Amino acid sequence: MTASHLVAESVWKTIESTHSVNEEQLSILHFLFGKNFERATRIVDQRGVKKISSEPSGRFIFQVVGESRRKEEYFCFAEHYCACYSFFYDVINRAEQLCCKHQLAARLAGSLGACVEVKVSDEQLAVLLSEL
Template sequence: MRSFLPAVAEQLFKDIQKIYEEKSQIPDDLLIALKFVFGSCALQALDLVDKHSVTCLSSPSGRKVYQVTGGSGRLYTCFTSCHYCPCPAFAYAVLRRNDGLLCKHLLGVYLSQAMGLTQQESVSDKHITTVMAGGSAAS
């Protein structure tokens, strides 16, 4: 699944997935755990999920990337396979300062997956190559 995250984060996502499938909501104890493990970006990530801001692009070759529309409307292409987001918060807080595990965009991806709320979009191999290379292309 997500081999770059600590076991506590992995277990938290599994617990959220199981309970969300049963009750269609995240109980308070898991919300508190999210806040404890991920800090202030947890609420921001949940807001992204609520706004259906996470889309999984998949191509016929099986490649997948996630695009997250941030609060400002900017589109971020996130890679769960290597645990990366190009946003400034990820570069500063996660990579440079080692202050957190994830930015709100990556956390939004993982939460939307766990909750089954990721938007799905099939695109051509050419389109996904362009997106992965950092460009934009029409579907």
């Protein structure tokens, strides 16, 4: 893990435990993630993050709206994966980013309880995941 990753994780853990974010935390995350974080906050402000939770298992995945005119929606696991192009290009292939804006939006909205909550059955979630 890089120093940037460790700092980011420390900030995220604090936000998750308090369900709130302060100016200093926003400043640190902006420094670490730059424009991706700015874009992520816009997505969260526009209520563009759905948390799709399945019952009875409680498993979940995020669905995050993109910023283009087409308003595509990307499935992602906030800490590990996003189905968008930027995740594969900037995060995986070139290793220029720690994560994409959709992951940041999912993590921020999830930490703050700012997601649109959607409940589905375990079977419905399995179908969604099989389409990834």
